[in-house]
Amino acid sequence: MKTAKRASHLSGEGAFEVLARVQALETQGRDIVSFAIGEPDFGTENHVTEAAVTALRGGATHYTPTAGTVPFRQAVSRFLRRERAVDVDASRIVVTPGVKPVLFCAILSCVDEGDEVIVPSPGFPAYESLVRYSGATPRPLPLREERDFVVDPDELESLVTPRTSMIILNSPHNPTGSVLPRPTLERIGEIAARHDLWVVSDEVYASMVYEGAFTSALSVPSLADRTVVVDGFSKTFAMTGWRLGFGVMPEPLVPVFTTLLTNSVSCTAAFTQEAGIAALDGPQEGVKAMTDSYRRRRDLLVAGLNALPGLSCRLPKGAFYVFANVTEACRSLGLASAGELQRRLLDEAGVAVLARNCFGVPFEGEEGHFVRFCYATSEARIVEGLARMRAFFSQTS
Structure with a gap:
């Protein structure tokens, strides 16, 4: 066949x-x-698991709104305000069964066939795979050892062409462990604004920073209104098997994401969202x-x-x-x-x-x-x- x-x-x-x-x-x-x-x-911590068990026993076994329950989205908003010092309304947050659907939706929502997308090299392999699947072409952005694998903004801008529609970032970075400092993010924001580019910022390892502070792309003014932040529970809360992620995006993208998710996964399980709320609002020790x-x-x-x-x-x-x-x-x-x-x-x-x-x-x-x-x-x-x-x-x- x-x-x-x-x-x-x-x-x-x-x-x-x-x-x-x-x-x-x-x-x-x-x-x-x-x-x-x-x-x-x-x-996974016990209080998170118990929240899911309680939810299941309480009947949390039905469909939920595709973008996520209101309490879950509000919990993510509170978490981002507390942990990353960014103020994001819950209406800009969409829940997904795992993190990869956020990547999938971001690329399918913002990239056309024939476009080019700048992806970190080396980088998480799904970036390049999904870009090719969308009909676009990935352009490798070198992460060099002599720069501690941190993006060189000048080199990034040299890769921009009239066909470029998106830049994908990952900080802290898989596989190198590099972290983007705020001045570098600000330079990237200037480039993205100058060329009118979408940015996807994969921040799934944000809790794992060992020197200095983590800077979210959402905290950089030039990036805040053109960035989709990708995040989830697998790494921060040791919840890989729960398949729970979320995206933060400009308001106009929310209905586009929601429609894609309606046509693919329908929604994220109710009891896993309850577990997510417990993880976000519960003790962080x-x-x-x-x-x-x-x-x-x-x-x-x-x-x-x-x-x-x-x-x-x-x-x-x-x-x-x-x-x-x-x-x-x-x-x-x-x-x-x-x-x-x-x-x-x-x-x-x-x-x-x-x-x-x-x-x-x-x-x-x-x-x-x-x-x-x-x-x-x-x-x-x-x-x-x-x-x-x-x-x-x-x-x-």
Whole structure:
């Protein structure tokens, strides 16, 4: 049977492919230290789960308004005011079953076939995949190691053409852990205003900033009225399986998003929205404790990686990823790519990582080999993973 051509533009995610390989090896009895999948190893807090159970027992099993219940949208508004110092009316907030529908709706609402969209490179693979699916062309925006993987506004503007309609940002950033400082966001806002561009700001890791303060695109005046903020509960509240996200957008986009969601998912489950309210309005000590734990793990992993032969990495300022330069390690092992190193570390050392090719098409002139380590795992497993890699490199050198 014939399938639609547009389906060929969608790509998978390397993280889930490696996860499947890890699980296959584990069923064979192998012990794998996984730095691959970007999922908190913490459980959802009890008061959040109890709120969902109470809602279910109270009959929260029916349709909800497509854009979300009023109490949920108001809770998001309160959270943004309290945690990010931005004042957003609840009418500008739309709930979704997970974060990716916000990305999907933003691109389908604001990008036409034949347009160009500037996407971070390396970057979360769904950006490039969804842009291609929409009929537009992704333009890679280089994130360079010598700039700590922070956007160069001048380089960004050099990529703008008459066909450019959108810029996608991600801060804190996956896979590099970089964080956009406010002056850089202000420069990007000037560029977006000058060229009349939409901006999508993926802020799903906003709670995980280790040095300095997080700046939301919504707090930059030149960005506030042209930006769709993408956020959710998976990382901040360790709720990956709950599939709960939200978008914040200019008022005129709300009915467009709502219509797209009506035609795709209808609505987000009532009881998960009740759980979301409990997470947003409830105690935040668990979020802080989780972030403090990630900071300790980051420091442990970065120090360990920089002590390994042929590896070096910058200290990430946010998220829970380290983007390590493995160029010298690949050269000493006679490997042509980080992908080959990824495979050998998994098969021979029992350590799972993700190579650079899992994060979009390389930008023009890109040099070096990189792999991503996710440190959302215990300190004991980080120590074990480092020991296995040390043994691997000593045996193969």
